[in-house]
Amino acid sequence: MAKHVSENALIMFTILLVSFLVSVESQEFSRRLSQRSFGLRKEKLSHFQFYFHDIVSGSNATAIRIVEATRTNRTAATGFGDITMIDNPLTAGPERNSRLVGRAQGIYTSASLNEMGLLMAMNYVFVEGKYNGSTLSILGRNAVMSTMREMPIVGGSGLFRFARGYAQARTHTFNMNNGDAVVEFNLYVLHY
Known part of the structure; x- marks a missing residue:
């Protein structure tokens, strides 16, 4: 009888040990890493200035409305609920033929019933x-009618891994006839 009890105890101990090891292993989903192992040494602050060309008119539009909220567009002058997909050029100067430094790719949507307030979700490529090949990601509110707007930089890739900071936008020109706009952006980015 004692041999039978000790065998049962051994089996129970083995089952408990295995289940403990499995649970310990399955709970270990993170670990601490050295910043140096990723080449992260000293963080620096960089400033970038460029012009964002939001071209909504013509056959070569770079900003296309993909959703129109018909219910609110009858009552809201802000276009609340509309969603626009963009692949806008970023240039060194305000002229459309200025040197191309990147593209703004993503979406903006009218997110305010009472004013021109956009939710911007885009990558500067x-x-x-x-x-x-490096990118910066912007996610924030753009109060279009304000002289200066500020949006957070929430991350990046390539040389901007672990980036954070903010973007300031100021309308350079707006064409009332066709809706095209040129916006000056100043980015202040902390990155490694």
């Missing part, structure tokens, strides 16, 4: 110099 750089195509020039050492930043070629």
Whole structure:
């Protein structure tokens, strides 16, 4: 009888040990890493200035409305609920034929019933110099009628891994006839 009890105890102990090891292993989903192992040494602050060309008119539009909220558009002058997909050029100067430094790719949507307030979700994809292929991600509110708007930089890729900061936008020109706009952006980015 004692041999039978000790075998049962051994089996129970083995089952408990295995289940403990499995649960410990399955709970270990994160670990601490060295910043140096990722090449992260000293953080720096960089300033970028460029012009965002929001072209909504013509056959070569770079901003296309993909959703129109018909219910609210009858009552809200803000276009509340509309969603626009963009692949806008970013240039060194305000002229459309100025040197291309990147593209703004993403969406903006009218997110306010009472004023022109956009929710911007976009990536600035750089195509020039050492930043070629790197991106910065913007996610924030753009109160279009304000002289200066500020939106957070929430991350990036390539040379902008672990980036954070803010973007300031100021309308450079707006064409009342066709809706095209050129917006000056100044970005202040902390990155490694």
